[in-house]
Amino acid sequence: MAPHLSTANALYLWHHVGLAQVRDEEPDLSVRQMTILLSIYLEPPPHTVRGLAAKLHVSKPVITRALDAMGKLGLVTRRRDQDDLRNVLIQRTVGGSLYLERLADLVSAKSNEL
Amino acid sequence: MAPHLSTANALYLWHHVGLAQVRDEEPDLSVRQMTILLSIYLEPPPHTVRGLAAKLHVSKPVITRALDAMGKLGLVTRRRDQDDLRNVLIQRTVGGSLYLERLADLVSAKSNEL
């Protein structure tokens, strides 16, 4: 399986996915929020505020607020780390998995039809 | 050339591009702005506020404001339609082409290495 994607097709793909996200009524996740969400779901736990902030080159409050927003949408949850009570462990949810699954299907389907 | 992209790889791709956009200091384009920009560059002219609003299922002021913002960044320009002075024709710029070229390269390169 060789996923060659020409530069032209890359833009078509981006356009298609953007259109789908803009058209449905749900408020779009910002690029930052989406990237945080993907980090949580693609990389091995544990995930902490500080770790995510370092990985994205962003301040900690940015992470905290993004987690607040996505938590309200049911895409992630937080739990205190029992081994170090200063830490907050960010956890996946069914809602978040579903959300990314839909995104992945959209991207994959479009890329295959290009 | 068969651009098969598995759902897993689709998310990796999205994550990679998101990371690149978040990490550099430049303020991210919103999903709406990006989609408008891509519409302008990928679809045949002429492009009008009304047409874009209809295509994205979005109100006209959303388009106007996005054009204001992206105009300030040098990604698009506006010109009055001489055949119907009510219309505004949205036009591409060198800056916009360059911006999307960089995005396309990023996406394409990452997809090929997956």
Next chain:
DNA sequence: CAAGAATGAAACGGCTCCGTAACAATATCG
């Protein structure tokens, strides 16, 4: 223990974007 470091959250002012409702300019049509 006490003092300092580390972690995540809250507070603050600022900026951008939103949705809706007006609005000015232009075109169309009876």
Next chain:
DNA sequence: CGATATTGTTACGGAGCCGTTTCATTCTTG
């Protein structure tokens, strides 16, 4: 022509995110 429709913009109040600073809690370590 005059009335109506169309196009894009502006105005307004509200909501969300930003960057920085400050804070409460917890851990580490001398």
